[in-house]
Amino acid sequence: MGITNWGWIWTIIMPLAVILYYFFRKKYKDRPVSSTLFWQETMKEIQASPYLKKLQHHLLFYLQLAALLLCVFGLLQPYINSDTLKGNEFIFVVDTSATMLAGSPSNFDKQKEKMLELLEQTGGKPVTIVLTGQSPEVIARDQRNMETLEQAIEQLKVTYENAHMEQTLLFAETLVDNESTVIHVFTDALDRKVLANKTDLAYEVHGMEGQLRNVSIRQFGLTQTEEGMKAIVQVVNESEDSLTGAIRLSTGEFAKEAAIELKGKEEILVPFEELPEEKLWTATLDINDEYSADNEMTTFVQQPINTVFIDSSLHELVASGFRSLDLKVTSVASNQMDQRKGAPIVTNQTALANEGAPILLIGRNDAAAVEVAGQIETADHPLFTYAPLDGVYVSHLYPGFDSFETIASIDGKPFIQLSSEGDIVILADIQSTDWPLSPSFPLFLWSAANELAGSESFLGFFQPNEHRSVTLASSSGEWEIFKDGEYMHSYLEGQGPFAAPAETGVYDVKGDSQNLKMIVQLSNEEKAIAAGEDYQIGQAASKEETVRFSIMPPILIFILILLLVEWEVYRRGIALR
Template sequence: MGASNWGMIWTAIMPLAVILYYFFRKKYKDQRVSSTLFWQERMKELQASPYLKKLQHHLLFYLQLAALLFCVLGLLGPFSESETLAGNDFIFVVDTSATMLAGSPSHFEGHRQKMKDLAAQAGGKPVTIITTGNSPEVLLRNEQDLELIEGAIDELAVSYERAEMEQTILFADTLSVSDSTVIHIFTDALDRAVLASKTGQSYQVHGFTETLRNVSIQQFGLSETEDGVRGIVQLVNNSEETMPATVRLSAGGTEKMVEVELAASEELLVPFEDLPNDKLWQATLEVQDDYAADNTMASYLAPPANSILVDSALHELVASGFRSLELDVLLAEAGQLQPDSKLPLVTNQSGLLDGAAPVLLIGRNDETPFDVSGQIDSQAHPLFTYAALEEIYVSQLYPPFEGYETIASIDGHPFIQISPKGDIAVLTDIQLTDWPLFPSFPLFLWSAMDSLSGDAAFLGFFQPNEHRSVSLASKSGEWEIFKDGSYSHSYIEGSGPFIAPSDPGIYEVIGEDETMSMIVRLPGEEKVLSVGSSYAIGQAEASQDTVRFSFVPIIIALILLLVAVEWEVYRRGIATR
């Protein structure tokens, strides 16, 4: 504690003058007497009271005296001093991955309080806040206002995605303005080797040394069997003690439960046989551990989509286009193509459209093409989300199929059609167009493969905040995303890549005429808790060693309060006269 303006000590005579004024002030009171004979006696009674007794009846005096004393104290400029942080500006790198939710209270809450304490010790020096992830984000840049810094810290939230700590630290290095910049890293654990090669920069790592209990669902998969659906849940006990647990599988109104016990560091496969033919299931782990984010996982029973069967009679550019998508392309003669195959078929054999296998028909073997000219007119459809057809030249078309939906046409003649069961018919041969010369050709093949091999009711598996191109098309161009009936956000077609939600779970993607499901899964790296430590690498000097905290604002507030009370006392005294 100290005072910054001892020269104002002379103002202490002001409250002293008020005290003297009250000591010698005469007090007059109207008094009716029956005769002047009693005047001297009455005056003696009034003058008999001691000075101290008079002071006890003057609340207004006490309030004025207190206000003056606080004024004198404020003019002296009292303050307290504390040591400031080393460095002239600071960068806070905040780990927002899912493992920061471990512990009670969580690591994330502990780091929040630590950041506030450090910001208060910064003494008005600039503070920058960066969050981790695939795309590190700057929440605050060179901010000196402590209130704004604390507000930004309160708004921090866990994003559940991978920390990508090395990438974030490299990004933080680019924001360093001088050798006196100190980068504070708030995480659970960071290997010293990550910072070993960095010289000329100062780092403060704030980690956690406590060992926590954790049992996680590492994998959850579904497969079709002759008797229904089979589910397998892989559990991993990362604790140093035996952990009892309950595994539940649920889908709609169906639920199955298994009691298990995992020894320390044990991995266990829990099978569930003869499940109903529901496609969307969720596994839940009930266990008394210190980390709950990895205790749930959802899965969807979808057909494989890594192989495709192509008719060898088609132009070789068709097979090349599919190979560019890193698919396993199987070539077969027309007579070897099976209509009941589980793999998608690419052919010009119209007879295969009646089979159970999904078909991409390119051309027709049962009709003769006719000449066409003009631009392609396409409708809103997921196949054309990333494959624009406007500049493609087509010289001839085959007759269309009756009862099929036309999604692209040339001069009123159907060009691309969709069958009632979802087969795709391109009514031309590849050699009759210049389509393979455009980037839209492999993109169309990718969309067609995704449509044929996937499930129209399932959008796919995503990781938290993942950016991905998806085939979505609706008349309104807007899709709303819900979780457990609560609105999450919207996606506008053409506004950029589709961004998955950050919170793992099952979501509904709802368009104007269509509803699909999607699953956001926690990354595998976020299912393992690491034990770390706090340490420093490098050293930065500060331009000042201490930071002052002034009491003047508090004193001014007290003076204003006393003045308000004094006015109320004076008003009540006037009213009772």
């Protein structure tokens, strides 16, 4: 605490004057003395402690003296110092991805505690809270009320969705009102390269130091052979320590387990053979690590694809790519493609899209391609799990479909799209790309063929909170989503894209008499955890600055209360006379 204006210290003479006045003022009081014999005794009693008796019998004096002392203290303009965060406005960007669950207590809980601590240092300045994700969410905008902000932070939950940090930070920058705004990022780890060019704003990154032990199931696949079902589970140890555990495969009442041992940074494949022919399988990892969200993975065995029908007008490289997958490729004349049913169709005839048969549309026969330049940008989608498009060159693109979902683009123009019926569209001729030279080309064709095959009882694989167009049709138009028999929420046909639940697991999608299985699982990005650090980038020179808070308002309120009490004492004294 400090004093702003010592020049008013001379006003201390006012309460001193009041004290002297009460000490020396004359006040005569009639006192009957029965006899002169008692006169000396009475005078001795009065003179023994005259000043103390005066003080004891003057409540009005105490109140006046207290009010004057507070007035003198207020004229000195007292203040208290408080350390507050640097900046006039704050934006809290909160990472709600699955990796924030790592650790015990979790990184997410630690960051919530840190947010509450920093909130106390904002000094009543406006705070905005933004949650990460494909569609960043603002849960508080320019909020000054501490209780509201604390409640919002306490209610934060992990959404399991990929953070999409770069996209979220671009969104947060649109909320900046002035140059003094500081953006605080609460995450487990954020590469400095993400903020390398953002020097015009102030960033404070709050990371989590220390590498945690983590072993994850990266891939889980099953195939049907003459001897029965076979499975392969890919397990990766990210830590430096050697760890032992077990992998357990289960379906219904059947379960099979295999012991595993992983060295530091080791990756192994665990095979399982002679499995019963069931469609829904779950692989569970039992190991002593510090991140359990990636220790379980579920897969659905779909009907295998044996044949594809390919439009004879397409380049031979398309047929060669499918033949490399050991599929039976049947070349069909363009005017006969609409008669083919029962297997995926590969063509460039847009009129066949959404006609019932699953279609892979490569190019368009109803539009002209335009020249394009730039790198391919892909969204999170199962089609790219095994087939990344990094380094693929495309020279010409056809115009996209307005009603289709874009999952890959070049320079903002659609490259790969999905129709509402599940058809896949590649908006380029194969000969106008160098894609066939990349290993990802046959892998993409394999993923596309499996995506088009589908299943009458399986809706598909989804990532947490993923929004996707799906083919659902019922007489009521309503589908209810359950997990382990518990109702989660409903989806109404035609009310926007289908939204997957946030938590991973197996869900039942029920509509009328239909029951479809749906699997929500983490992306590979959310199966790898990394250690981070705290750092600053941009205009922020320090974390804290000292701010003076005047304590005059409570002093004035207390003086007013004293005056009211003093008036009541004075009024009662007059009434008793």
